[in-house]
Amino acid sequence: MPNRSDKRRKIAKRPTDEELCNCTVLRKAARRVSILYDRALDSAGVRLTQYALLAELDRTGPMTITELANAMVMERNGLGHNLQLLERDGLVRMEIGGDRRSRMIVMTEMGRQRLAEAKPLWRRAQKRFAAAFEAEEIHALRALLTIAVAADYGDGAAGG
Numbered sequence: 001m002p003n004r005s006d007k008r009r010k011i012a013k014r015p016t017d018e019e020l021c022n023c024t025v026l027r028k029a030a031r032r033v034s035i036l037y038d039r040a041l042d043s044a045g046v047r048l049t050q051y052a053l054l055a056e057l058d059r060t061g062p063m064t065i066t067e068l069a070n071a072m073v074m075e076r077n078g079l080g081h082n083l084q085l086l087e088r089d090g091l092v093r094m095e096i097g098g099d100r101r102s103r104m105i106v107m108t109e110m111g112r113q114r115l116a117e118a119k120p121l122w123r124r125a126q127k128r129f130a131a132a133f134e135a136e137e138i139h140a141l142r143a144l145l146t147i148a149v150a151a152d153y154g155d156g157a158a159g160g
Contacts (some may be wrong), residue, residue: 007116033129040125044118045089050123054091054115057107062095064102074150086111121155 037048046054056071057063063071069079083105086092091111095104107115131137 036128037122037125040121040128041118044114044119044121046091046114050091051085051118053079053082053086054107054111054118056106057092058112058115062104062106064097064104067104068105081145089114 012155034048037051044051053068053070056068060071065076065079065083068074069076072079082130083092083094087094089110089113090108093106093108095106096102098103133141
């Protein structure tokens with residue numbers, strides 16, 4: 001059983017603000033929250049990343065791979081992997097774009113049905129997440145994360 005001096009030593013060894021990695025904390029939070037949503041969506045047969053892609057296509061309609069990657073703030077390679085899974089399962093299909101070099105991603109009727117099946121499960125995860133925080137905290141967190149997505153970090157990457 002640890003005594004009080006052990007606890008004090010542990011607290012004293014915590015990193016200072018300058019030593020904390022913002023990205024690591026964000027990624028830990030994202031992984032933890034993703035687990036919540038993935039478990040909730042499991043019975044619909046989609047993971048959170050796939051649900052998010054279907055929801056974006058539902059909101060916007062067909063998009064090129066580049067447009068969808070930009071909208072989701074994803075690299076094309078990571079997006080490509082997820083799209084292959086959605087295409088394999090018949091939830092999206094690729095069509096030739098306007099200039100014949102580009103590919104349009106189109107959600108299929110099966111994709112719309114899967115999204116409709118998953119939406120109540122997603123809402124349940126939303127409620128579970130919200131139950132862990134005060135309403136003001138949720139709004140503040142979402143606002144801050146939205147700013148973080150759109151921020152110019154001087155790295156050449158486009159914000160959302």
